[in-house]
Amino acid sequence: xxxxxxADIAVGEDLLHVDDISLSFGGVKAIxxxxxxxxxxxxxxxxxxxGAGKTxxxxxxxxxxxxxEGTITFLGEERRKMRPYRAASQGISRTFQNVALxxxxxxxxxxxAGRSLKMHRNFxxxxxxxxxxxxxxxxxxxxxxxxxxxxxxxxxRKTPVGQLPYGLQKRxxxxxxxxxxxxxxxxxxxxxxxxxxxxxxxxxxxxxxxQQFGTTIALIEHDMGVVMDLADRIVVMDYGKKIADGMPKxxxxxxxxxxxxxxVAH
Amino acid sequence: MSADKSAARGxxxxxxxxxxxxxxxxxxxxxxxxxxxxxxxxxxxxxxxxWLQMHEEIRxxxxxxxELGLDKGQKIAIIGANRPRLYWxxxxxxxxxxxxxxxxxxxxxxxxxxxxxxxxTVMAVCQDQEQIDKxxxxxxxxxxxxxxxxxxxxxxxxxxxxxxxxxxxxxxxxEKTLGSKDAADEWEKNIYQAKGDDLAVMLYTSxxxxxxxxxxxxxxxxxxxxxxxxxxxxxxxxxQIVAYLPLAWVxxxxxxxxQAFTAGYCVCCPESAETVNEDRREIAPTYxxxxxxxxxxxxxxxxxxxxxxxxxxxxxxxxxxxxxSKVGEKILNGEKVAxxxxxxxxxxxxxxxxxxxxxxxxxxxxxxxxxxxxxxxEIFRFYRSLGINLKQLYGQTEASVYISAQPDGEIRAxxxxxxxxxxxxxxxxxxxxxxxxxxxxxxxxxxxxxxxxTKTKDGWVHTGDAGFIDDNGHLRIIDRAKDVGKLxxxxxxxPKYIENKLKFFPNVKEAVAFGxxxxxxxxxxxxxxxxxxxWAERNNIAYASYQELAAHPQVYKMMAEHIEQVNRxxxxxxMMAGAQIxxxxxxxxxxxxxxxxxxRTLKVRRNFISERYAPLxxxxxxxxxxxxxxxxxxFEDGRKGSISATVExxxxxxxxxxxxxxxxx
Numbered sequence: 001x002x003x004x005x006x007a008d009i010a011v012g013e014d015l016l017h018v019d020d021i022s023l024s025f026g027g028v029k030a031i032x033x034x035x036x037x038x039x040x041x042x043x044x045x046x047x048x049x050x051g052a053g054k055t056x057x058x059x060x061x062x063x064x065x066x067x068x069e070g071t072i073t074f075l076g077e078e079r080r081k082m083r084p085y086r087a088a089s090q091g092i093s094r095t096f097q098n099v100a101l102x103x104x105x106x107x108x109x110x111x112x113a114g115r116s117l118k119m120h121r122n123f124x125x126x127x128x129x130x131x132x133x134x135x136x137x138x139x140x141x142x143x144x145x146x147x148x149x150x151x152x153x154x155x156x157r158k159t160p161v162g163q164l165p166y167g168l169q170k171r172x173x174x175x176x177x178x179x180x181x182x183x184x185x186x187x188x189x190x191x192x193x194x195x196x197x198x199x200x201x202x203x204x205x206x207x208x209x210x211q212q213f214g215t216t217i218a219l220i221e222h223d224m225g226v227v228m229d230l231a232d233r234i235v236v237m238d239y240g241k242k243i244a245d246g247m248p249k250x251x252x253x254x255x256x257x258x259x260x261x262x263x264v265a266h
Numbered sequence: 267m268s269a270d271k272s273a274a275r276g277x278x279x280x281x282x283x284x285x286x287x288x289x290x291x292x293x294x295x296x297x298x299x300x301x302x303x304x305x306x307x308x309x310x311x312x313x314x315x316x317w318l319q320m321h322e323e324i325r326x327x328x329x330x331x332x333e334l335g336l337d338k339g340q341k342i343a344i345i346g347a348n349r350p351r352l353y354w355x356x357x358x359x360x361x362x363x364x365x366x367x368x369x370x371x372x373x374x375x376x377x378x379x380x381x382x383x384x385x386x387t388v389m390a391v392c393q394d395q396e397q398i399d400k401x402x403x404x405x406x407x408x409x410x411x412x413x414x415x416x417x418x419x420x421x422x423x424x425x426x427x428x429x430x431x432x433x434x435x436x437x438x439x440x441e442k443t444l445g446s447k448d449a450a451d452e453w454e455k456n457i458y459q460a461k462g463d464d465l466a467v468m469l470y471t472s473x474x475x476x477x478x479x480x481x482x483x484x485x486x487x488x489x490x491x492x493x494x495x496x497x498x499x500x501x502x503x504x505x506q507i508v509a510y511l512p513l514a515w516v517x518x519x520x521x522x523x524x525q526a527f528t529a530g531y532c533v534c535c536p537e538s539a540e541t542v543n544e545d546r547r548e549i550a551p552t553y554x555x556x557x558x559x560x561x562x563x564x565x566x567x568x569x570x571x572x573x574x575x576x577x578x579x580x581x582x583x584x585x586x587x588x589x590x591s592k593v594g595e596k597i598l599n600g601e602k603v604a605x606x607x608x609x610x611x612x613x614x615x616x617x618x619x620x621x622x623x624x625x626x627x628x629x630x631x632x633x634x635x636x637x638x639x640x641x642x643x644e645i646f647r648f649y650r651s652l653g654i655n656l657k658q659l660y661g662q663t664e665a666s667v668y669i670s671a672q673p674d675g676e677i678r679a680x681x682x683x684x685x686x687x688x689x690x691x692x693x694x695x696x697x698x699x700x701x702x703x704x705x706x707x708x709x710x711x712x713x714x715x716x717x718x719x720t721k722t723k724d725g726w727v728h729t730g731d732a733g734f735i736d737d738n739g740h741l742r743i744i745d746r747a748k749d750v751g752k753l754x755x756x757x758x759x760x761p762k763y764i765e766n767k768l769k770f771f772p773n774v775k776e777a778v779a780f781g782x783x784x785x786x787x788x789x790x791x792x793x794x795x796x797x798x799x800x801w802a803e804r805n806n807i808a809y810a811s812y813q814e815l816a817a818h819p820q821v822y823k824m825m826a827e828h829i830e831q832v833n834r835x836x837x838x839x840x841m842m843a844g845a846q847i848x849x850x851x852x853x854x855x856x857x858x859x860x861x862x863x864x865x866r867t868l869k870v871r872r873n874f875i876s877e878r879y880a881p882l883x884x885x886x887x888x889x890x891x892x893x894x895x896x897x898x899x900x901f902e903d904g905r906k907g908s909i910s911a912t913v914e915x916x917x918x919x920x921x922x923x924x925x926x927x928x929x930x931x
Contacts, residue, residue: 145309150420155540157310197901208421 004075006091006183011041014073015184015216016061021070023056030056031067032240038184043210044218045231049260052237054220055097058186061218062087062094074184089117093177094186097220099169103162107153107172110161111144114179147175150212151205167198174205178213185209187219191226199223203230228252236260285462286485288324288361290527292454295321298503298530306350307537307545315350317530327351327433328358329440329453331389334413334431338363341385341468343411345369345378345401346393348509348522348535351417351433355391356523360466361457367468367480368514370866371397372859374900377478379404381470382411385480385711389413391433395421398430462486468711469516471663480711481516481663491666491705492524494687498671499633503530505552508627510542515867516663517637521555524666546627554631557638559868561645561656564626566772570800586614587651594619594651599675619652628654635659635671639869640743642766643679650677658682660743664720664727665689666705670741681740691741692726698747699733700726749872751782757844759787761872764847767835771828772797776857776864778875779847780883786848788886790879791825792857798824813854813911822916825852829918836921843923849886850918851893853879854911860900885915 009015017037023030031053038044046054059065061072063082071078075090082092093114101110119126119140125133148154151171156164161172170190177185190206191199203226209215221227227234228248236244236251238260244251251257284290294303299318306313315323336342342359344366346352352368359366367385369378371393378400382390388410392398398416401408416422417433443449466485470478495501509522526533531553536545543564546554572583593607603611623629634656636646641658649656659671660682670691672683685691689703702725709717721727732747744750745762753759761779764787768777776792793816801824802809809815833846857863863875876883878897885893896910 142309149309152538154310154537155544204421211423212420 004077006040006075009040009075011214012039014038015040016072016074018057018061019071019073021057021060021067021072023053023060023065023067029240031060033070034237034240034242035070036235036242036245038216038218040183040216041210041214042216042232043206043230044216045227045234046218046220046237047222047224047227047234048237048243051239053240054237055188056240057237058094058188058218058220062092062186088180091181091183092186093180093182093184095170095173095177095188095190097188097192099166099173101161101169101173101176104160106158106160107156107164107175108144108148108158110172111147111175111179112140114176115140115143117180143181144179147178150178150208151175167194167202170194170198170202171205174202174209178209178215181213182215185215185217187217187221189220189222191221191223199226206230279458285489286360286457286460286464286466287489287524287527288357288457288460290489290530291317291321291324291357291361292457294527294530301503301530302532303526303530304350304353305532305534305549307535307541307548310537312534312548314532320350320354323351323437324354324357324361325450325453326437326440326444327354328361329443329449330436330438331358331364331440332362332453333439333443334389334436336362336364336389339465340364340389341367341387343367343369343382343385343387343390344513345390345397346371346417346513347539348511348513348518349393349417350535352391352393352513353509353523353533353535356467356519357527360460361453363456363460363464365465365468367470368512368519369470370512370514372512373866374860375400375403379407381478381480382408385468385470386410389415391415392417394418398422398425402427460485462489465708467519469514469519469663479713479716482708482711483666483705484708487666487705487707488520488524489528490688491668491703492520492528494704495520495668496525496529498673498687499553501525501529501531501553505529505531505632506534506549506630507531507551507553507555508534508536508542508546508549510536510539510546511555511557512866516667517555517557517661520667521553543627547625548627550627550630552630552632554628554634556634556636557867558636558641558645559638561636561641561649562769562775565645565648566794566797568622568626569772570797573800573804583618586618589614590619590651591647594653595647598650598653598655599677615653623652623654628652631655633657637661637667638867640745640762640766641679642770644767644770646679659686660741662727662729664707665701665703666707668705669699669701669703669729672740676738676740678740681736681738681742683740685741691735693734694728696747697732697734697744699729699731699741699743701729702726749782753781753787753845754783754785755844758841759845760842763842764789764832764836764845765870767832768828771831773801773824774828776870778857778870778872780876780886781845784887787845788883789829789847789850790875790882791829791850791852793821793825793852795856812856813909816852816854817911817914822852822914825850826916826918833918833921838924840923846920847918848920849915851882851886851913851915853882854895854913855897855899855909858899861898862900882913882915885913891915 014037019035021034022032048054060067063084066081072082121133121136153171161169191202210217231248234248234251236257243256243260244254294317300316302314303317303320304315342364344352344355356366367387369381390401401414413429415431415433415436419432462485464485465482466488467483468480470480511518522533534549536542589610593603593611596603631654634654637659657672657677660669661667668686669689670683670685689701691701694700706725706727730747731743732750733741733743736742745760749761751759759781764779765777768774773794774791775794778790779787781787795812807820829847829850836842836846859866881895882893892912892914894912896908898906898908900906
């Protein structure tokens with residue numbers, strides 16, 4: 001195993017890069033020969049029209065899909081494919097396009113679940129909730145409370161998340177992802193379906209996470225205004241191909257991108 | 267322990283000689299050293315400070331401010347929610363003879379800029395990044411502002427400005443000076459040098475008209491008022507209150523700071539604005555204070571929740587509430603009540619009232635006050651019938667709150683009680699209420715003209731409210747003197763009275779009545795999204811937005827029914843029967859303080875609304891059935907947007923006045 005951890009990598013160096021990734025489902029070519037990198041400390045956005053393969057790309061990064069071709073290099077270790085468990089234990093966590101929370105559990109429990117990889121006491125200790133297991137729980141509870149404080153969701157601490165409005169569920173999901181203290185955070189449309197105010201709040205949280213914890217973030221988002229403001233660098237995809245990659249202002253003026261979004265006369 | 271040493275420092279002064287709050291701090295650090303002075307829920311746990319610990323925190327911060335150059339007479343702005351550190355700032359500044367100026371934290375940048383500039387503040391203590399950003403956005407325009415201090419470091423990492431400092435840093439700066447032997451003695455000496463007529467605090471009134479005015483209050487104003495208020499309700503160091511109202515409001519300043527320091531009781535700061543209800547439940551305060559709006563919201567929440575309850579619970583709830591409305595108040599007032607009714611009330615207490623009070627966090631309430639504006643009598647009676655000792659008080663910033671309050675056992679919904687201790691009240695020939703008291707303000711800051719208009723040479727102050735003293739010696743407020751008017755046919759028109767009747771319905775959040783100099787009364791109604799939304803859900807009414815729900819025909823029908831009910835009530839009242847509501851409309855947006863439609867303490871700004879919605883009001887009176895409007899809205903960060911809608915205007919049934927003879931039959 002690679003001995004490198006995220007801490008060994010300096011800000012500005014590659015945290016992850018993907019090379020020549022191709023993924024197809026039967027005859028459908030979801031991703032074709034895509035390469036890009038994510039450097040430590042940045043907010044990297046992946047944008048593109050519907051069906052461009054953005055979510056597939058995130059799924060490849062965290063090992064949910066296995067590409068037919070190409071390699072993924074995370075923390076300097078090159079792999080043919082990721083495994084979700086390994087991705088999670090090495091510091092990649094994510095949120096989903098369709099909120100995927102435990103709806104019957106409270107906000108607190110959902111976020112606590114995000115720390116399960118960090119809990120080391122075995123089942124028996126935890127069952128009795130005694131001694132080291134109790135100390136461990138207190139320690140993790142504190143970490144969770146800090147996240148609750150950070151995301152300003154104190155008022156819903158004990159509310160079952162199924163009862164929460166969509167915007168708050170998204171925030172809880174972000175909280176759960178943060179609970180794993182990731183070095184790379186993947187956000188799949190964190191602001192989809194939100195109103196202006198919720199979007200602004202969420203944007204602020206994304207920036208704060210990036211600055212406060214130094215977490216590297218890769219996000220997919222449709223709201224161009226938000227993306228251009230948030231992202232340091234942007235990858236643009238269309239029909240499974242990368243059509244542009246660069247700073248927001250370069251991407252914005254790129255003819256290929258404009259064509260992809262507005263359509264071209266054939 | 268070092269704590270003991272610092273408490274023993276300095277000389278002992280008798281309590282009667284104390285004239286400022288920092289002096290009380292020194293006293294409390296000694297007499298209540300181990301009693302809790304303040305609590306704050308953080309990371310899900312209540313953290314507390316004893317008076318001794320609080321004394322040390324305040325001293326460190328105060329000395330830090332001194333190091334940064336804060337001097338006697340200078341102004342220091344305080345912007346944020348109810349946080350211990352912001353309360354400490356008041357005392358820390360006063361200890362140096364500086365004057366704290368709290369500012370409403372939800373003010374838009376422009377309002378804030380006006381106050382910061384007008385008060386010539388040299389420092390600002392902000393709660394968090396949001397407030398810091400607002401202050402920084404004013405940039406160079408604030409010539410006097412030199413130092414900005416923040417409480418919560420979150421998001422402040424990348425701010426690389428010399429004038430910015432964290433609260434801890436300032437405290438560390440102060441602690442460093444404590445190393446030299448005399449610093450603490452010097453600090454205490456300075457505190458004892460303060461005089462009663464020195465300025466204690468400057469509060470900007472949000473005002474229902476015009477620019478905010480800076481009300482200057484002296485140490486004597488505040489301390490004397492706080493002491494007599496404590497005596498009036500027998501408060502001592504065992505009280506607990508939850509501080510959740512805006513810091514910049516005189517009410518909060520007196521209850522959560524003034525009275526707490528003089529009585530030595532414990533002030534609890536909630537975790538966040540959204541958790542107040544939960545936090546109140548955990549603390550179970552003994553003393554509770556809220557403007558009518560808060561009681562209205564709570565009542566709405568109860569009723570909405572009950573609608574969702576099972577049939578049995580619902581029946582039980584309504585059965586016992588009916589009983590409470592019959593005998594609850596009498597029992598609370600100590601009047602004669604039949605034994606059987608008492609037993610039934612006791613069962614109700616076990617089954618309904620007790621659990622309900624627990625839910626609301628009112629289990630231990632000794633005294634609850636409502637003030638700020640008139641409360642609807644029905645709402646007032648509801649809470650009293652549950653056995654909560656809710657009372658009304660009448661006050662103003664200019665009076666350091668207290669003008670009149672209801673003594674225990676003399677409570678009637680329609681009065682605001684007897685003059686508070688030390689207050690003289692007179693009714694001017696015009697019907698305006700005037701008062702004179704030790705709490706009367708020094709003047710408006712840099713506004714001689716307004717001071718002269720409001721305060722006479724012998725210290726009488728115009729309240730701007732019309733009222734009279736009733737047969738029992740209680741003060742009754744009719745309405746703001748300016749607002750009471752007449753319809754064309756001569757019937758008296760008191761808008762607040764009508765609005766309050768409407769607001770008793772949980773579905774009505776706000777109502778604004780018009781009618782002065784008009785043929786009939788028209789109202790603009792705001793629906794309550796919580797309550798109406800819940801109703802819509804139960805009745806399978808789909809809606810996508812507030813605007814859509816407000817315009818729904820079913821909602822209109824419901825509002826029409828409510829208004830008819832109000833008209834029926836009004837028709838039975840001799841003085842008011844002529845002013846029944848003839849036409850109404852449901853407004854397409856919620857009235858909001860950010861748009862200037864409400865004051866920061868959520869009072870309706872009538873004139874502003876009548877100007878802003880002039881086309882709608884005209885539509886009420888020219889007989890049209892609908893009207894298109896386009897309204898500008900302002901977001902909290904100052905950006906503007908607009909909402910447009912076609913609003914329907916409807917007629918309602920008016921009832922013939924019922925003469926009192928008939929009603930008596």
